[in-house]
Amino acid sequence: MTSEKVEIVKDVYWVGAIDWMLRDFHGLWTPKGGTYNAYLIIDEKITLIDTVAPNFSAELLDRIRTIIDPAKIDYLICQHVEPDHSTAYAAMLEAAPNAKIITSKRGAEYLQKSFPGMEFPIEIVDDGETLSLGKRSLKFVQIPMVHWPETMISYMPEEQLVFSNDAFGMQIATPYRFADQIDDWYEPLRSYYSYIVRFNAAAVLKAFKKIEGVPIKIICPSHGPIWRKNIQEITDIYYRWSSSPEQEQAIVVYSTIWKSTEQMAHAIREGIASVGVAAEIYNLEDEQLSRVQGAAMEAKAVVVGAMTYNIDPYYPTAAFMPYLKHLRPTNKIGAAFGSYGWGGGATKVLTGQLKDFKFEEVLDPLNVQFRPSEEDLKRCYEYGQEIGRKVKAAFS
Ligand SMILES: Cc1cc2nc3c(=O)[nH]c(=O)nc-3n(C[C@H](O)[C@H](O)[C@H](O)COP(=O)(O)O)c2cc1C
Ligand SMILES: [Fe+2]
Ligand SMILES: [Fe+2]
The missing domain is CATH 3.40.50.360 (Flavodoxin domain)
Structure with a gap:
């Protein structure tokens, strides 16, 4: 039973899973739990961005069903193959038999290696390629080593919205889906960054260069709350941590x-x-x-x-x-x-x-x-x- 439905902008929904009991996220201390965010876009082509961790496929599907029949999904965007985002592709493909997985070349390779024996209907997209969904579109930007080699993010220019995957993420479970609704985000964001991202700080700086000048109003990460206010503040913090955090x-x-x-x-x-x-x-x-x-x-x-x-x-x-x-x-x-x-x-x-x-x-x-x-x-x-x-x- 899932009732929470979160619309970020018209026809773009958060449909992820909340892991209230998570206390340790592969070694990262998560005293307040965590989330695995997936996003559903309703357009001529119905699209799901990322999926969720093991044991949360049912929650993801339940949440999608509050909006649409999952069988209608056309595209499953795979931004990052780590199991906390890719495990539910199997369940998704069962529920959405006509869907294609859209991923990078490396993403395709890693999917096959991560789920031996599984057949994925994959369409590879290049760095910088744009996919039209109808009224809206997604531009894929590869950001290698933030924090895996295959990682890409997706930009929706019509809404100035970026699906940033693990970047700008944190592990915290709350009843709220937006960062401006909570006031204790600094330490979880810092923990997540220092544990998962800081080692690849140089790659973050490269990614910043790549998206320089791109207008961003909303950042939808794959963990934790969505950023829709003070975008400059949060990107400044990320830039500082990636250059000189001291x-x-x-x-x-x-x-x-x-x-x-x-x-x-x-x-x-x-x-x-x-x-x-x-x-x-x-x-x-x-x-x-x-x-x-x-x-x-x-x-x-x-x-x-x-x-x-x-x-x-x-x-x-x-x-x-x-x-x-x-x-x-x-x-x-x-x-x-x-x-x-x-x-x-x-x-x-x-x-x-x-x-x-x-x-x-x-x-x-x-x-x-x-x-x-x-x-x-x-x-x-x-x-x-x-x-x-x-x-x-x-x-x-
Ligand atoms: C199991 C054990 C092994 C120790 N091994 C060494 C050692 O190899 N070399 C040494 O100089 N002192 C060794 N010590 C002594 C401690 O370093 C010393 O008691 C120190 O003052 C303990 O500091 P602490 O009060 O901060 O625990 C050992 C002590 C224990 C309990
Ligand atoms: Fe990851
Ligand atoms: Fe992740």
């Missing part, structure tokens, strides 16, 4: 067993804050790593701490390091700290990693043997001040 902020992250490294972490954070830089602190053992990754993306300085555990950084910090690497942190200041008992090792490993990740600057690490003394904590505080001053200098 703000005058720092984060201190750590993991500890007996809390010595935690004491160091607090002293370092206070030192950073004392020079007027906003500084957050995260105990990685208690955090969802993708949440910390979002904060790390916007931090100018990332200070990583770990106690030494069998000559290595303790597991939670070790596990966080790839999240840092995938942010392409080349504009950041990095530093490592931690407590050890005898030979140490954690901060040496972490410092080497920060350098390997091509941090702009990496400080010498700060080590304390067992419990920090008052004097050690003062050293930590001063270390934080040094980091804070470097952050300040980068923005002055």
